[in-house]
Amino acid sequence: MLAFVGRRLLTAAIQLVALALIVFFAIRLLPADPVARLAGQDASRESYLSSQHALGLDRPVMVQFGAYIGVLPGSSGLLEGDFGRSWVTGDPISQEIRRTLPITLELITISFVLAFVISVPLGMICALRPGGIADRMTFGYSLFAGSQPEFWWGLLFIFFFFSVLGWAPPPLGRLNPMVTPPPVVTGFITIDSLLAGDGEALWDGLHHLMLPVATKVFVLSGPIVKMVRQNMTRVMTSDYVLYQQASGISPGRIALTALKNALAPTLTLLGILYGYILGGAVLIETVFSLGGIGQYAVSAVLAFDYPAIQAVVLVIAAISLFVYLALDVAHAMLDPRLQG
Amino acid sequence: MPDNAPILAVRGFSVAFGANRAVNDVSFDINPGEIVGLTGDSGSGKSTLGLGLLGLVRAPGRILGGSIAIEGTDLLRLPEAERRARRGRQIGLIVQNPRGSLSPLHTVGQQIRSVLRAHLTITRPQAKLRSVDLLRQLGLNDPERRAQAYPHEISGGMAQRVLIAMAMGAGPRVLIADEPTSGLDVTIQAQFLDELSKVSRQAGSAVLLLTQDLGIIANYCDRVLVMEDGRLVAEDRTAHFFAAPQDRYSRRLLSLAQLSPPPPPKTAETLLAVHGLSKAFLLRGSGKRLQAVDRVDLAIGRGETLGLVGESGSGKTTVGRCLLRLIEPDSGKVMFEGRDLARTPLATLRQLRRRLQIVFQDPLDALDPRWTVGRIVSEALERPSVGRIAELLQLVGLDPSTASLRARGLSAGAQQRVSIARAIAADPALIVLDEPTSALTPLARVGIVTLLRSLQREFGMSYLFISHDLNTVEQLSHRVAVMYLGQVVEVGTREQVFNAPLHPYSRALLAAHLAPDTTDRRIDRAPGAALAGEIPSPVDLPVGCYLASRCPNVQEPCRTTPQDLQYLPDGRAVRCAPAAAL
Known part of the structure; x- marks a missing residue:
């Protein structure tokens, strides 16, 4: 198992290095002029040149790359864990990512766990009684939920739960402006407010998460239920389930055995889904003005903020790879055939 | 219930898949201690009948009717919970494809224990001891370790024994064995059937053995049932069945055994x-x-x-x-x-x-x-x-x-x-x-x-x-x-190889061979010339004779000297120095 994880970590490291290379050069192939964007279209030649010099774009590409990686004397770069400074705000990018990333991770991780907790029993019930009421209703729901885009559901939820019913707070960020945010430790408001013992911030944070999470769960559950149901149906018609019946084992125990067998392959698909959701987080963040990494990435792209784009791509890739690995390890622990 | 009453009595039993009757109005009895063979071509409905005797049927099949009386109680008249309690407790099933019948994500020990705990009022540690005990009785070496193995880590023969442990663990009086040895090698097949008949004899249970292999029926069964297109077409005592088969299907099957050997080739070139x-x-x-x-x-x-x-x-x-x-x-x-x-x-x-x-x-x-x-x-x-x-x-x-x-x-x-x-x-x-x-x-x-x-x-x-x-x-x-x-x-x-094999391996192989012939039934004699232990890995072969570790007449030089094929005066060749010297 350790060797497996070690091998995978090594592969992930190589993938990240390759990605850093590709992103760095590919971004410079774009027919874009970040200097003009920053200095303004009407800037004088002198101010253009001084901007160019300030960004370091007057140096040869290989020198820029050296500075980015951090092998040039006197500069710190990727190798030291330094993503550089944003061209737009001038702040260190690692600081900006530390601010925005937890918001997104908090949103999608909570949504994922909730969706999983809801979908697994639901998928199981559907598979155990195929064609039953639960199965038909779930089928209708997943068709309905999956046929319309996420941001649209978000807007509808805001309309009903905020405007009409008034249950949810206004979709204007992560916390009510009147509430003092807890001191930043992890960046996750839920965890930080727990650490600080700040009940008010915790409650308000959760309250603000309610709608975005509900939207995510609503859209995510459809495919997960489908996966669980499909795997479970396959397992329920297997020879070993039949044999357990023939051995007089109780239906509950058989369902548990079947569930373990059905979940193992579902895990791999979840990893893929997680990476996909992470990349598409911007829509829901925008609808609820959460200010997560998705929104940060989009603004970086629109501003041609090269260092920020590079950093966001690397960070998201690293998280996806880590989630894949974690789920593969979980899969291998469930399925002994994958070990060794 | 009198002692000589049938332990399993099936009457008018039918199973249908849509309009197709896979099992059609089947009736038969099995008495305590009896081993009854059920044969028939592929698709004749044997497996559907075997499963149906437990009141189970694969989707989308349906049990149409009839009665299955186990020790006097009709299984089909009972509510589902009662039926379930009887499966594994009164009637056990062994199927072909043993590894597919075990959950790949649970150890074999867990799976045996869950059957024991479903039927017997025993604690977890007792079930653990009992399952290891069962595996030991079935001739698995190192049963403690085997119990912790997953199905993919054991051989087909071992997996088949795990199924016997699950089927027999709660002591049912009726055992249905559906092609239990298909996919097993000849020597393992014989060992397995020896154990199966021994275990069932000891427990005084009745066995219904579903198989296409007439050799198995001739060597182990007391009576034979023949199935064709979902119906029972013949029922006979084994010896009489092989001497004079009554139905068309059995006659055709047995015709091969009566063929004379192929005529010798015209030239010796x-x-x-x-x-x-x-x-x-x-x-x-x-x-x-x-x-x-x-x-x-x-x-x-x-x-x-x-x-x-x-x-x-x-x-x-x-x-x-x-x-x-x-x-x-x-x-x-x-x-x-x-x-x-x-x-x-x-x-x-x-x-x-x-x-x-x-x-x-x-x-x-x-x-x-x-x-x-x-x-x-x-x-x-x-x-x-x-x-x-x-x-x-x-x-x-x-x-x-x-x-x-x-x-x-x-x-x-x-x-x-x-x-x-x-x-x-x-x-x-x-x-x-x-x-x-x-x-x-x-x-x-x-x-x-x-x-x-x-x-x-x-x-x-x-x-x-x-x-x-x-x-x-x-x-x-x-x-x-x-x-x-x-x-x-x-x-x-x-004739040389089949009637008087010389090499210890050929002897073991032929001894395990089940001929469709009732004159020298394996169940009635002490099995001879069996090989001990497991076949060595072809990746890591022994230095001397490859059979040395399992051979019943191994001699010291065999372990170190590789054996060559030696040609004997009677035209045969054998790769065993001691056998060639005889």
Whole structure:
């Protein structure tokens, strides 16, 4: 198992290095002029040149790359864990990512766990009684939920739960402006407010998460239920389930055995889904003005903020790879055939 | 309930899939302590009946009616919870495909324990002890460790024993065993059936043994039931059944056993001579070598059939493929019509291949699904003509109109006939038959064996007949070679090998062979010449004789001296110095 994880970590490291290379050069192939964007279209030649010099774009590409990686004397770069400074705000990018990333991770991780907790029993019930009421209703729901885009559901939820019913707070960020945010430790408001013992911030944070999470769960559950149901149906018609019946084992125990067998392959698909959701987080963040990494990435792209784009791509890739690995390890622990 | 009342009484039992009655109005009894065999061709409804006796049916089937009285209580009249309590407690099931019947993500110990705990009021630690105990009784070495193994970590034979432990663990009085040994090697099959009959005798339970293998029925069963198209068509005592079968199906099945041996070839000319053939495969990842074929010597005469027997993994198939150079041998000579095939350039070899044909085990895999039968057969013809294709199809017993069909629409037996038609189209001198009957139903097997014999009589080609099924080998072969771990350990005439095998491995193999003959039933005698322990890994072979670790008459030099094939005055050859010296 350790060797497996070690091998995978090594592969992930190589993938990240390759990605850093590709992103760095590919971004410079774009027919874009970040200097003009920053200095303004009407800037004088002198101010253009001084901007160019300030960004370091007057140096040869290989020198820029050296500075980015951090092998040039006197500069710190990727190798030291330094993503550089944003061209737009001038702040260190690692600081900006530390601010925005937890918001997104908090949103999608909570949504994922909730969706999983809801979908697994639901998928199981559907598979155990195929064609039953639960199965038909779930089928209708997943068709309905999956046929319309996420941001649209978000807007509808805001309309009903905020405007009409008034249950949810206004979709204007992560916390009510009147509430003092807890001191930043992890960046996750839920965890930080727990650490600080700040009940008010915790409650308000959760309250603000309610709608975005509900939207995510609503859209995510459809495919997960489908996966669980499909795997479970396959397992329920297997020879070993039949044999357990023939051995007089109780239906509950058989369902548990079947569930373990059905979940193992579902895990791999979840990893893929997680990476996909992470990349598409911007829509829901925008609808609820959460200010997560998705929104940060989009603004970086629109501003041609090269260092920020590079950093966001690397960070998201690293998280996806880590989630894949974690789920593969979980899969291998469930399925002994994958070990060794 | 009186003591002599039947323990299982089935009346008017029917199961339907849609409009098709897979089991149709079946009635029979089984008495305590009895082993009853149920035979019939594939698709006759045996497995559906076996499962149905537990009140279970695969979707979308339905139990239509009838009664299944186990110790006097009709299972079908009970509510589902009561039925479930009786499954495993009163009536147990063993199925084919043992590994598929175990959850791959749970240890075998867990699975045995869950059956025990479902039926007996015992604690977790007691169940644990009991399950290890069961495995020990069933002859598994190191049962504690085996109980912690997952199904993919144990052999098919062991998995089958785990199923017995699950089926018998809660002490049912009725045991249904559905093809319990299909997929097992001959020696393991015999061991398994010995254990099964011993366990059931000890427990005084009744066994219904569902099998296509008449050898098993002859050797283990007291009575025989025959099923055809969902109905019971015959019921008889075993000895009487084999002496004078009553129904059409059984007569046809048993007709083979009554065939006289194939007539000897007309000439004594050698057609193919193999010397020192070797082939090793490099295992990916580990870099280890698997010696699949190890210095094999063989000779086949013109018009002769050499049967090549051995258990799975003994290298039979690799030998067959090396002869045609479908696999490149590492070393050795293959002399065929004056030429060494192992050194013939590939272009010439392609010309020669018409003289050397092969028929594979799975007929459907060997036929192009998009081609018509006519096109498949004509591929081997230099000048294809409708007349010649029709003639070839008739030769293999198919209607000439088959030529316009595609392979998928044919039965497995007919597909194998198409394969044979293709093989004989170019008038070959030798056909390598690689397990040609193993994927077929018993009836189709009878047809193919009869066909191969008549083709040889008519055209005088030679066969290398590769099979693990000793019954078919006996019906086809003039001479027999026995392989073990890539080596030929004994060659001799059919009579020599079948009646008086010399090599300890051949002796064990033949002792485990279940002939469809009730004169010397295995259940009535003490099994002899069994081999101890497990077969060594072909990746890590012993220094001396490969059988030394399992041989009943091993001598000290055997462990260190590699054995050579020694030719004896009576024409046979044996790879065992002590046996040759006798």
